[in-house]
Amino acid sequence: MIHISQVRSSEFSGFPYTWKSEVESKVSEMGSADWTVAGVGRAFNNSLNEGYRNSRIQLYGYNLEALKGYAKKIKGYLEEIPRVEANSIFVNGRSTTGGNVHREYHLDMDLDKMSRTGISQGRVLYDLSNLSKKEDWVMPIYENGESQYVYLVPGQTSVPGFWEINNLPLNLDDDRATRLNGFGGFRKEREQDLINKENMEYTMVVEYNFIGSYGQKEYIIGQVEKRLVQELPIGYRIKQQYYQGGNWVDQKDDQTQVWLILLVSVIIFFVCAIVFESLLQPLAVLMMIPLSFIGVFLTFYLFDLGFDQGGYASLLLLSGLTVNSALYILNDLNNIRKRYPVLSPLRAYLKAYNNKLAPVLLTLLSTVLGLIPFLSGGKKEAFWFSLAAGTIGGLIFSIIAIVVILPLFVRGIRPKRPRGFKRLQQKAVLKQQKRKIYITVKSNS
Secondary structure, eight states: OOOOOOOGGGTTSSHHHHHHHHHHHHHHHHOSSOOEEOSSSSOEEOOOOTTOOSEEEEEEESOHHHHHHHHHHHHHHHHTOTTBOGGGOEEESSOOOGGGOEEEEEEEEOHHHHHHHTOOHHHHHHHHHHHTOOOEEEEEEEETTEEEEEEEOOSSOOOOOHHHHHHSOEEOSSSOEEOGGGTEEEEEEEEOOOOOEETTEEEEEEEEOBOSOHHHHHHHHHHHHHHHHTTOOTTOEEEEEEEETTEEEEOOOHHHHHHHHHHHHHHHHHHHHHHHTOSSHHHHHHTHHHHHHHHHHHHHHHTTOOOOHHHHHHHHHHHHHHHHHHHHHHHHHHHHHHHOTTSOHHHHHHHHHHHHHHHHHHHHHHHHHHHGGGGTTGGGSHHHHHHHHHHHHHHHHHHHIIIIIHHHHHHTSOOOOOTTHHHHHHHHHHHHHHHHHHHHHHHHO
16 A cells, blocks of 8 residues: 655645546556555546456356366356356356456367368477477486486576467478467466365356346346256256345245245235134235236336336235225224114125225325335336336226225125124114105105
8 A cells, every 4th residue: 555645735736636647547557456546536446346246156066077067058058148248257166256366378279170271289289388398308317315307497588478379380290380370379267266065065156247137137047047957967956146235145036925925915814804803804805915916017017127026025015005905994894884784785885985995095195106206216226116116006906906806805795794683674674664654744744
């Protein structure tokens, strides 16, 4: 770390900014390291973050060499995907960061072309080794019963550069010579062959950069995962991983979210059964949940949105929000039936519906308005955008379910008649008849 101090007289002048600009130009010219220049204005950093990849696939198995083969297969599959940066794909025993990454040069040869032109691979490798040869063995000597080897080393030696290796003539035989750049060349790759074990299993990590949304990656890489799973024998497995809380963790299966929704539905059913003292009315409440999900799926389909973790969160949120509307109406319906036991089911439901329709609509409207700010960030805020869009679509569709679908389910549920229902019904009929007679007599008089 280099600290640069300045005198107080130049603190409020333009010299510090000029000096910082000169330092930034110098470190950019030098390169060869990650530089950070800070202290005045905005900080400067030339780091390329080569050690970071935004996606990972981890393989587990009991045979290291076979596991490496499957990892290379995944690398080949990923290279076929346009949204994956080919240069970012890296296969290793475990994840690496910029601090422990180094690169090596690999020699690639066009074996088909060499075979057609009669070039021997062994001869080429022998000539290349001679280009970088630094010493020649001469003879052994013996001193005090120990053998020592004598090598002849040139006084001035240098390692040839890439241009020399690619363009210097390589003697194939007495009559022919060639150059390496005609049928091959060197390729620079990130290397760090680490052997890692977890729970007595070897692991291989394939790191890469995916360009696109989480939903796109989940679908496209999911196809690659399914493609390889069909080839994996017993004892091998593959997992996608994502970054959470500073660590890479295995991606949760979609079935986990499904079980969570089912668990929420079961809890709602038992709570409603206890409150309503009925097993049929909770079913009418639960039917609001899948009906509201139709609105979620329509929203993601019509607006071409990726269904990601925000979509699953909206399903969980709707499981608790949409049942409130049905609970308001059914609870008021039960109270009306207790106060007016002889009232017809249709009139009782209409009375409860009219009493609670305004609070239900205001609750849904306020929730929708509260979620609209999450849409302002656009698709850049993937989770919150999907959560808000899915929840809003589900709540709007739940209004249709409350108006049209809920009355059909409630109509099929016969109310529990109280004791002495027939006697109360007869009294109500007699009272109504007396009222008609009184009105008739009064009108005749």
